[in-house]
Amino acid sequence: MASAMTKNSGGLPLSCKEICLSFGSFQVLKDVEFSLQPGRVHAITGENGAGKSSLAKVMAGIYRQQSGSVLIGDEVLRLSSPKAAQSHGIALIHQEPLPFEHLSISENIFCGSLPTRWGSVDWAMLHKRAQEVLLELGLELDVKRSAEGLSIADQQLLELASALAMDTKYFIFDETTAPLTPKETEGLFKVIRSLTARGCAVGIVSHHMHEVFEISDEITVLRDGEKAAHYETSETTPAQVIRSMVGRDFDPGIHDRKSEHAERVLDVQNLSGPGFSDISFSIRSGEIFGLAGLVGAGRTEVIRSIFGIAPIDSGEITISGEQHAPKSTSDSIARGMALVPEDRRSDGLFAGRSVLENTSITTVHKHLNRLWMIDQSTEAAEAAEALDTLNVAMRGLDQDVDTLSGGNQQKVVLGRWLMSHPKLLILDEPTRGVDISAKADVHQKIHSLAEQGVAILVVSSDLLEVIALCDRVGVMRRGSMVGSLERSELSEESIMEMAAL
Ligand SMILES: Nc1ncnc2c1ncn2[C@@H]1O[C@H](COP(=O)(O)OP(=O)(O)OP(=O)(O)O)[C@@H](O)[C@H]1O
Numbered sequence: 001m002a003s004a005m006t007k008n009s010g011g012l013p014l015s016c017k018e019i020c021l022s023f024g025s026f027q028v029l030k031d032v033e034f035s036l037q038p039g040r041v042h043a044i045t046g047e048n049g050a051g052k053s054s055l056a057k058v059m060a061g062i063y064r065q066q067s068g069s070v071l072i073g074d075e076v077l078r079l080s081s082p083k084a085a086q087s088h089g090i091a092l093i094h095q096e097p098l099p100f101e102h103l104s105i106s107e108n109i110f111c112g113s114l115p116t117r118w119g120s121v122d123w124a125m126l127h128k129r130a131q132e133v134l135l136e137l138g139l140e141l142d143v144k145r146s147a148e149g150l151s152i153a154d155q156q157l158l159e160l161a162s163a164l165a166m167d168t169k170y171f172i173f174d175e176t177t178a179p180l181t182p183k184e185t186e187g188l189f190k191v192i193r194s195l196t197a198r199g200c201a202v203g204i205v206s207h208h209m210h211e212v213f214e215i216s217d218e219i220t221v222l223r224d225g226e227k228a229a230h231y232e233t234s235e236t237t238p239a240q241v242i243r244s245m246v247g248r249d250f251d252p253g254i255h256d257r258k259s260e261h262a263e264r265v266l267d268v269q270n271l272s273g274p275g276f277s278d279i280s281f282s283i284r285s286g287e288i289f290g291l292a293g294l295v296g297a298g299r300t301e302v303i304r305s306i307f308g309i310a311p312i313d314s315g316e317i318t319i320s321g322e323q324h325a326p327k328s329t330s331d332s333i334a335r336g337m338a339l340v341p342e343d344r345r346s347d348g349l350f351a352g353r354s355v356l357e358n359t360s361i362t363t364v365h366k367h368l369n370r371l372w373m374i375d376q377s378t379e380a381a382e383a384a385e386a387l388d389t390l391n392v393a394m395r396g397l398d399q400d401v402d403t404l405s406g407g408n409q410q411k412v413v414l415g416r417w418l419m420s421h422p423k424l425l426i427l428d429e430p431t432r433g434v435d436i437s438a439k440a441d442v443h444q445k446i447h448s449l450a451e452q453g454v455a456i457l458v459v460s461s462d463l464l465e466v467i468a469l470c471d472r473v474g475v476m477r478r479g480s481m482v483g484s485l486e487r488s489e490l491s492e493e494s495i496m497e498m499a500a501l
């Protein structure tokens with residue numbers, strides 16, 4: 001096995017030539033050209049469904065293109081499996097990797113190629129090498145402990161460490177920063193810079209222009225499966241890149257919402273539960289209230305308890321003046337509450353079902369006994385309208401939701417609840433993974449729901465989103481509410497100061 005310390009200087013570029021990829025009659029990539037140069041970071045950006053993840057998967061041996069080739073230098077690669085891609089030094093780093101939790105960190109790093117001595121695993125050597133690789137990533141972890149309970153950021157670094165140990169030269173990060181805190185993202189960027197400094201080539205998929213401009217040397221924009229533009233980062237601007245993405249000038253829109261806050265819809269008094277204590281706040285009809293704080297501050301836990309997913313230890317919740325002690329989520333839904341969860345894959349989507357079924361599932365919630373007796377044509381019309389507002393890229397309402405791009409899956413979950421007109425709408429990270437123009441549409445929709453009198457509770461790690469949406473923000477730190485800010489006081493600095501001190 002090659003040492004983790006190998007320098008990859010003088011390497012060859014990895015390039016994609018005229019890549020065409022289809023699923024059935026649907027063409028996902030059309031003659032795409034792309035390359036990863038040693039020592040450089042190449043960003044891939046574009047709207048939801050543009051084909052970014054698909055291109056990454058072709059390079060990682062997960063999808064097979066129908067025509068076109070992937071090359072290293074002049075050598076055409078046969079990427080028939082992820083293992084084949086690995087053997088050429090190509091690795092795709094996932095947003096939420098799944099480490100083997102019952103194995104040690106060392107075993108996770110060297111899985112598949114444990115060092116042996118006299119036919120059995122050489123544990124001393126294993127731990128020593130694992131330590132070396134982690135040191136290179138600036139990660140201080142006990143290599144003998146199990147991988148259970150690692151933060152997502154550390155899980156990603158573990159996957160990176162494993163790639164490094166396999167002498168990977170080409171790293172592709174697909175929206176890896178989405179679940180990370182700003183500090184963790186900074187840490188990851190430091191690692192990326194050290195990878196390019198040692199001659200590795202890096203590809204990074206991101207919707208965030210500030211990240212793209214901070215970390216990349218060049219940018220490829222995909223639109224509807226085609227390469228819409230390519231820029232040297234130093235020679236372009238975020239506005240120009242966004243224009244290439246959406247195919248027009250983009251106006252994020254300024255929301256000037258008249259808010260007449262009337263009835264108090266949600267009142268939370270001294271609430272304590274798993275992961276938080278003594279939380280108090282209230283939201284009136286037509287008001288958008290934000291819960292800000294770093295990942296792990298307890299925001300998601302609070303809304304899970306309010307919605308009846310997690311228990312309450314003490315304190316009181318009142319909905320429109322009536323006490324609310326939810327025993328299950330159906331109690332909350334019956335009171336006119338709706339929750340768009342953060343983890344849409346496990347909580348929000350019904351895998352293996354169509355887009356139509358996934359969009360209209362709230363109707364199903366309301367009329368559980370009528371599960372299969374809903375008027376299908378009205379249902380389809382309503383679903384189509386919701387998805388159209390959010391510009392969901394799909395082939396039809398009968399498409400399996402699993403085969404939508406990540407951002408489009410998020411739009412389906414959002415569309416479902418935005419159409420359901422609840423009294424209290426709770427949104428956890430509403431636009432994570434959603435592209436720039438759809439994000440503006442979602443914000444517009446949230447504002448208009450508030451104008452119609454819906455009380456809205458938003459949890460978001462995206463400070464600009466919090467500022468764009470909220471009338472008032474409560475800031476949480478380590479399970480406690482540490483302060484609140486009025487709309488006029490909202491800025492990235494004012495929120496971070498409270499959240500991080
Ligand atoms: N396994 C599959 N079967 C059918 N269609 C697929 C499959 N994988 C991807 N697609 C389709 O290919 C298109 C591009 O998807 P892809 O995941 O590459 O988009 P993306 O640019 O990564 O979007 P996002 O920003 O939402 O992650 C989408 O329309 C998607 O529905």
Ligand SMILES: [Mg+2]
Pocket residue numbers: 052053054405406407
């Ligand atoms: Mg994607």
